[in-house]
Amino acid sequence: MNDIELSQGLCEFIEASPSMFHAARALAGRLDAAGFVPLREGERWGIERGGSYYVMRNASSVIAFRVGSRVPADGYRFQMAAAHTDSPTYKVKHHPELDGPGGTLRLDVEPYGGMLDATWLDRPLGIAGRVVVRTPDGGIESRLVASDRDVALIPNVAIHQRRNAKEGFAINRQVDMCPLISAGELGRGSFDAMVAELAGVDASSVLGKDIYLFNRTRLRVWGWANEFVSAPKLDDLQCAFAALTAFVQTSNDACVTVLACFDNEEVGSGTKQGALSTFLRDVLMRINGALGFDEEAYLRALAGSFMVSCDNGHAIHPNHPELYDAENCPRINGGVVVKEMASQKYATDAFTRAVFTAICEEAGVPVQTFANHSDSLGGSTLGNLSIERVSVSTVDVGLAQLAMHSCYETAGVRDTGYLVRALQAFYACDPQIDGTGSASLK
Numbered sequence: 512m513n514d515i516e517l518s519q520g521l522c523e524f525i526e527a528s529p530s531m532f533h534a535a536r537a538l539a540g541r542l543d544a545a546g547f548v549p550l551r552e553g554e555r556w557g558i559e560r561g562g563s564y565y566v567m568r569n570a571s572s573v574i575a576f577r578v579g580s581r582v583p584a585d586g587y588r589f590q591m592a593a594a595h596t597d598s599p600t601y602k603v604k605h606h607p608e609l610d611g612p613g614g615t616l617r618l619d620v621e622p623y624g625g626m627l628d629a630t631w632l633d634r635p636l637g638i639a640g641r642v643v644v645r646t647p648d649g650g651i652e653s654r655l656v657a658s659d660r661d662v663a664l665i666p667n668v669a670i671h672q673r674r675n676a677k678e679g680f681a682i683n684r685q686v687d688m689c690p691l692i693s694a695g696e697l698g699r700g701s702f703d704a705m706v707a708e709l710a711g712v713d714a715s716s717v718l719g720k721d722i723y724l725f726n727r728t729r730l731r732v733w734g735w736a737n738e739f740v741s742a743p744k745l746d747d748l749q750c751a752f753a754a755l756t757a758f759v760q761t762s763n764d765a766c767v768t769v770l771a772c773f774d775n776e777e778v779g780s781g782t783k784q785g786a787l788s789t790f791l792r793d794v795l796m797r798i799n800g801a802l803g804f805d806e807e808a809y810l811r812a813l814a815g816s817f818m819v820s821c822d823n824g825h826a827i828h829p830n831h832p833e834l835y836d837a838e839n840c841p842r843i844n845g846g847v848v849v850k851e852m853a854s855q856k857y858a859t860d861a862f863t864r865a866v867f868t869a870i871c872e873e874a875g876v877p878v879q880t881f882a883n884h885s886d887s888l889g890g891s892t893l894g895n896l897s898i899e900r901v902s903v904s905t906v907d908v909g910l911a912q913l914a915m916h917s918c919y920e921t922a923g924v925r926d927t928g929y930l931v932r933a934l935q936a937f938y939a940c941d942p943q944i945d946g947t948g949s950a951s952l953k
C-alpha cells in the first residue's frame with residue numbers, strides 16, 4: 512500500500528473507533544476478516560501450531576497472536592508489539608445533565624486522561640461508548656453506541672466578555688467544559704433517552720453506561736505536497752493501525768507473534784484490562800500451556816522474547832524548538848522514533864535500541880530519536896508498565912506528531928508506512944536473544 516492508501520485505511524479505522532470499545536471492535540473486525548479465531552477468556556482454548564487467534568478483555572483491550580507452524584518443541588519465544596486503544600476525552604457522568612441557565616441543557620462531564628482542554632471548544636461533538644442494558648429475559652447485555660451526527664458543543668466565551676483571553680486564563684473543568692446539548696427544546700432525561708435510542712432500547716432498560724465525547728472532524732491529508740495527516744486520536748490509533756496492518760500481513764514459522772492493544776493507557780493503565788493488568792501474562796501463559804510447555808519453558812521463552820511498545824512521540828514544534836532537546840528531536844516524516852529516557856519511563860536501552868535499529872536498517876526504514884528536554888518531565892507510556900507483568904526486552908517507539916492530546920492531532924503521511932514496514936520486518940525475524948546483551952538476527 513502507498514502512503515495515500517494507508518492514510519485512507521487509517522481514516523476508516525479512526526472513524527470506526529469513536530471510543531476505546533469501538534477501537535477494540537474495529538481491531539477485532541479486521542482480525543476476523545484476516546481469519547483469526549476469536550477466543551474467550553472464560554472458555555477452554557484449543558490452540559494449534561499454525562493457528563491465528565485473538566481474545567478481548569472488557570471489550571476494550573485486544574490481544575491477537577499467531578502460533579508459528581514450526582514452533583520448536585525445545586524452546587520458543589514471543590515476538591510482540593503493543594499500542595493503546597484509548598485517547599483523552601471527557602466522560603459523561605451517570606446523572607448526565609445540568610439544567611439552565613436560560614432554559615439550556617448541558618452535559619455533566621469529567622476528564623478522561625490529560626487533554627488540551629481548549630482544543631475541545633467550539634467543535635461539534637458526538638457521543639460514543641458502551642451501555643449495559645436489561646434484556647427481556649432478565650439478563651444484562653453490553654451494547655456499543657455512537658451518534659452518527661453532532662449532538663454537543665462546548666462554546667467559548669466571547670472576546671468582548673473576556674478581554675484577557677489573549678493572556679490566557681485557567682480553565683475550570685466543572686464550569687468551562689460543560690457541553691451544550693439544547694437551547695431549550697430538550698428537557699431533562701433527553702440525554703438518557705438519546706443513549707437508549709442509540710442502543711435500541713427503552714431508557715428504563717439502561718442500567719449502566721460508559722459514554723464519552725468524540726470529535727467528529729474527519730481525517731485529512733493536507734499540504735500542497737500531501738505531507739501531513741490530521742485526525743482525532745492519532746495517539747495512539749496511528750500506531751495501533753500500523754501495528755495491526757503489519758501483524759496480519761506477516762507470518763513467522765518459528766515464533767509466537769503477538770499484538771496487544773490495551774485500554775486505559777491515558778489514565779495510568781492500572782485496570783483489569785490495562786497494560787499493568789495480568790491480561791498479557793495470562794494470554795501468554797495459556798498459549799504456553801496449550802502448546803504443551805511447562806512453566807520453565809514459559810520463563811525461557813520470556814528470556815528470549817522482544818516487545819516493541821508503540822505510542823506516538825513529539826515531533827519538533829516549528830514555533831517552539833526551545834522546548835526540545837537540540838539533538839534528540841524527531842521530525843514529521845523522518846521515520847520511526849525510538850524513545851529513550853534515563854529514568855526508564857521509556858523501556859528502551861542500548862540493547863533493545865540496537866535490535867530494533869538493526870531490523871529497521873535491514874528493512875530500509877529510517878529511525879530517529881526522542882529524548883526529553885532535560886528540564887521537562889515528559890510523558891509516559893505503556894511499555895515500562897507492561898514489563899512489570901511480562902518482563903521482556905522492550906523498546907519504546909512511536910511516530911512523530913504535533914499537538915499530542917489535542918482533539919485534532921497532526922502527524923506525517925509517510926510515517927505510518929515506515930512503522931508498518933518496520934513492524935513487518937520485526938514480526939518476520941527471529942532474533943536469538945541470549946540474555947547477555949547479544950542476539951543473532953536472521
Ligand code: CO
Pocket residue numbers: 595746747776822823
Ligand atoms: Co499514547
